[in-house]
Every structure is written in structure tokens, then in C-alpha cells.
Amino acid sequence: MHHMVHTNEKPFVCDTCGKGYSQSNTLKIHLRVHTNEKPFVCDICSKGFSRRSSLKIHQRVHTNEKPFVCDTCGKGFSQSHNLKIHQRVHTNEKPFVCYSCGKGFSHSGTLKIHQRVHTNEKPFVCDVCSKGFSRRNSLKIHQRVHTNEKPFVCDTCGKGFSHSGTLKLHQRVHTNEKPFVCDVCSKGFSRRSSLKIHQRVHTNEKPFVCDTCGKGFSYNGTLKLHQRVHTNEKPFVCDVCSKGFSRRSSLKIHQRVHTNEKPFVCDTCGKGFSHSGTLKLHQRVHSNEKPFVCDICGKGFSRRSSLKIHQWVHTNEKPFVCNSYGKGFSHSGPLKLHQRVHTNEKSFVCDTCGKCFSRNHNLKIHERIHTNENHFL
Numbered sequence: 001m002h003h004m005v006h007t008n009e010k011p012f013v014c015d016t017c018g019k020g021y022s023q024s025n026t027l028k029i030h031l032r033v034h035t036n037e038k039p040f041v042c043d044i045c046s047k048g049f050s051r052r053s054s055l056k057i058h059q060r061v062h063t064n065e066k067p068f069v070c071d072t073c074g075k076g077f078s079q080s081h082n083l084k085i086h087q088r089v090h091t092n093e094k095p096f097v098c099y100s101c102g103k104g105f106s107h108s109g110t111l112k113i114h115q116r117v118h119t120n121e122k123p124f125v126c127d128v129c130s131k132g133f134s135r136r137n138s139l140k141i142h143q144r145v146h147t148n149e150k151p152f153v154c155d156t157c158g159k160g161f162s163h164s165g166t167l168k169l170h171q172r173v174h175t176n177e178k179p180f181v182c183d184v185c186s187k188g189f190s191r192r193s194s195l196k197i198h199q200r201v202h203t204n205e206k207p208f209v210c211d212t213c214g215k216g217f218s219y220n221g222t223l224k225l226h227q228r229v230h231t232n233e234k235p236f237v238c239d240v241c242s243k244g245f246s247r248r249s250s251l252k253i254h255q256r257v258h259t260n261e262k263p264f265v266c267d268t269c270g271k272g273f274s275h276s277g278t279l280k281l282h283q284r285v286h287s288n289e290k291p292f293v294c295d296i297c298g299k300g301f302s303r304r305s306s307l308k309i310h311q312w313v314h315t316n317e318k319p320f321v322c323n324s325y326g327k328g329f330s331h332s333g334p335l336k337l338h339q340r341v342h343t344n345e346k347s348f349v350c351d352t353c354g355k356c357f358s359r360n361h362n363l364k365i366h367e368r369i370h371t372n373e374n375h376f377l
Contacts, residue, residue, distance in 0.1 A: 010020030012027040016034045021027040029051060032038070038048030040055040044062045049055040057079055060066070066076030068083040072090045077083040085107050088094070094104030096111040100118040105111040113135055116122070122132030124139040128146045133139040141163050144150070150160030152167040156174045161167040169191060172178070178188030180195040184202045189195040197219055200206070206216030208223040212230045217223040225247060228234070234244030236251040240258045245251040253275050256262070262272030264279040268286045273279040281303060284290070290300030292307040296314045301307040309331050312318065318328030320335040324342045329335040337359060340346070346356030348363040352370045357363040 010022050012021045012024050013019070014021075014027060014030055014034075016031075019030065021030065032050035038050050040049045040052050041047070042049075042055060042058055042062075044059070047058065049058060060078035066078050068077045068080045069075070070077075070083060070086055070090075072087070075086065077086060088106035094106050096105045096108050097103070098105070098111060098114055098118075100115070103114065105114060116134035122134050124133045124136050125131070126133075126139060126142055126146075128143070131142065133142060144162035150162050152161045152164050153159070154161075154167060154170055154174075156171070159170065161170060172190035178190050180189045180192050181187070182189075182195060182198055182202075184199070187198065189198060200218035206218050208217045208220050209215070210217075210223060210226055210230075212227070215226065217226060228246035234246050236245045236248050237243070238245075238251060238254055238258075240255070243254065245254060256274035262274050264273045264276050265271070266273075266279060266282055266286075268283070271282065273282060284302035290302050292301045292304050293299070294301075294307060294310055294314075296311070299310065301310060312330040318330050320329040320332050321327070322329075322335060322338055322342075324339070327338065329338065340358040344358075346358050348357045348360050349355070350357075350363060350366060350370075352367070355366060357366065
């Protein structure tokens with residue numbers, strides 16, 4: 001019978017599929033593929049097998065026996081085949097090559113999954129939303145969206161996640177681990193994707209372009225926010241006054257108008273502000289910082305808007321025009337004061353005699369009559 005190995009003689013043929021074997025016993029085992037006969041049953045989980053050897057290998061799942069050990073790293077495996085595949089990690093052997101792109105893989109199964117990238121084959125379909133996936137594992141993770149299952153829990157804060165990888169990223173919030181470092185400015189990031197977006201600061205790459213005005217952005221989310229300028233979409237609405245905002249952060253800042261919350265406090269004078277930007281502007285009062293300089297006369301200003309108003313002195317531009325008289329002003333404040341001439345509005349009242357004035361300055365001069373204060377001495 002042994003000589004058939006050398007002669008490749010296979011006298012025992014399967015009646016069902018025509019496959020030949022050199023031994024009758026091997027044919028007998030093969031026939032179980034067609035009959036689905038599984039005479040060897042696991043006494044722990046009752047799973048059946050067509051071969052005794054397959055049962056023996058399976059039982060290692062329950063005993064955790066791993067007799068095949070890697071000589072390089074000491075990792076153990078329950079099957080010699082799995083050890084052989086693992087050793088390719090150390091040898092970097094990738095015998096299974098994709099014919100479409102030439103990429104190599106250490107396992108035939110991994111190659112098969114990869115080829116679905118080219119074929120767009122998605123055989124694993126969600127029975128809830130019909131979304132398809134190229135991997136069974138990806139489908140399993142996706143289904144947690146519908147079941148809200150979050151089996152991976154953070155030991156520090158108790159927050160749950162549907163994927164182990166997402167938990168790992170989250171834990172960097174607590175450890176402050178930032179393994180992805182920019183090679184230009186050395187700034188660190190907890191995610192590779194965040195580093196990639198950051199690098200566009202240095203390259204000035206703006207791949208996300210607005211279809212309406214052509215303005216480019218380095219991040220897709222920023223483009224989405226910008227497009228609301230054109231659509232006037234304001235999905236974030238204040239539940240107190242119903243004012244709408246295009247950004248959630250803008251709504252949060254606005255709500256401080258109602259709560260009078262001022263979390264940003266000046267270290268010098270203790271004055272509070274509802275916005276960090278307003279605090280920064282205020283601090284220039286103490287530092288006397290004036291970064292915005294007029295290129296005509298050299299005068300400095302703490303605010304860009306103040307510089308813009310000042311420049312109208314040189315250009316004689318007066319964009320604020322009185323509807324009644326046609327007189328122009330370089331600032332909205334003087335226009336508002338001027339309009340009181342036409343409306344006869346006098347909102348500043350003397351507490352002593354009740355006389356009214358259109359300007360606070362005029363009221364202040366008038367009050368000196370009662371205090372007998374001589375301003376010109």
C-alpha cells in the first residue's frame with residue numbers, strides 16, 4: 001500500500017465527487033463531508049467532528065493546551081498550522097500576493113479579505129439596516145450601533161465603547177499619551193488622523209473646498225460649518241430666547257447672557273468675561289499692548305476693529321449715514337447720538353431737577369450747577 005505514495009495510484013474513488021484516495025480508510029473519512037457524519041463528539045460542549053484528530057485539536061480550546069511554541073517569542077499555539085503562520089511575523093514572509101495591487105500577506109485568509117477592497121464585495125449584511133461589510137467582525141461591531149452594546153469599559157471613568165480600539169484611543173485622555181508627533185513642530189497627538197490634519201498647517205493643504213465660494217479648508221468638519229454661512233442654517237437654538245446659531249460652541253457662549261456666567265476672569269483686576277477672546281482683549285488694557293498699528297500715522301490699537309474705524313480718519317470714509325439728514329459718520333456711536341437731534345430723545349436725566357439731556361456728557365456739565373463746581377478753574 002505504501003508504494004502507492006510513490007506511484008500516485010488512487011484506487012479508492014468517491015462515488016459522489018470522483019475524488020481518489022490511496023487508502024480505503026481515507027476515503028471513508030472523506031465520505032463524511034457528503035454525509036455530514038460527525039461521530040467524534042466533544043464531551044464538554046457536544047460539538048461534533050468527522051475526524052478523531054480534529055476532536056483532539058478542538059479539546060485544546062477547553063484545556064488551553066498550546067503544545068506548539070514559537071522559538072523566537074515563546075508564544076504558544078494549539079495547532080502546528082497556526083504556529084507556522086505566526087512565524088511569518090518574525091520572518092516577514094508574505095507568500096500570498098494580491099494580483100491587483102501586488103500587496104503581500106502572510107495568510108491566505110487575509111489575502112481573500114483584502115481582495116474585497118478591489119471587488120467591493122461585502123458578503124456580510126446587517127439584518128437591521130442592510131449595510132454591507134467585507135469582514136464578519138466588522139458586521140459584528142456595526143451591530144452594536146443598533147443594540148447599543150458597549151462591552152469595552154474604561155477602568156478610569158466607566159465610559160463604555162463598542163470597539164476595543166476606540167477604548168484604547170479614549171484611555172489616552174487619562175494618560176495624556178500622544179504617540180503621534182509632528183516632525184516639523186514636535187506637537188504630539190493621541191490619534192494618527194489628528195496628526196495628519198495638523199500637518200496641513202505646515203503644508204497649507206486645504207483639500208476640502210466650498211462649492212459656493214471656492215474657499216478651501218484643511219478639515220471636512222470646518223467646511224461643513226462654513227457652508228452654513230451660505231445656507232444660513234442655524235441648527236443650534238437657544239431654549240430661552242430661540243436665537244439660532246450655526247455652531248454648538250456659539251450657542252454655549254450665548255447662553256451665558258442668560259445665566260450671567262463669566263468663567264474667564266482677569267488675573268489683574270478680577271473682572272469676569274463670558275468669552276476667552278473678550279478676556280484676551282481686556283488684558284491689553286493692563287499690558288497696554290496695541291498690536292494693530294495704522295500704516296499711515298503709526299498709531300496703535302488693542303483691537304482690529306478700532307484700527308479699522310481709525311483708518312476712516314485718513315480716508316474720510318463715513319459709512320454710517322443719518323436717514324433723516326443724510327449726514328455721514330465714521331462710527332455708529334456718533335450716528336446714534338446725532339439721531340437724537342431728530343427724535344428729541346433725552347435719556348439722561350438729572351436726579352436733582354429732572355432736566356433731560358440727549359448726551360451723558362451734557363448731563364455731567366449740567367450737574368455742576370447744583371454742586372457749584374467750576375469746571376474751568
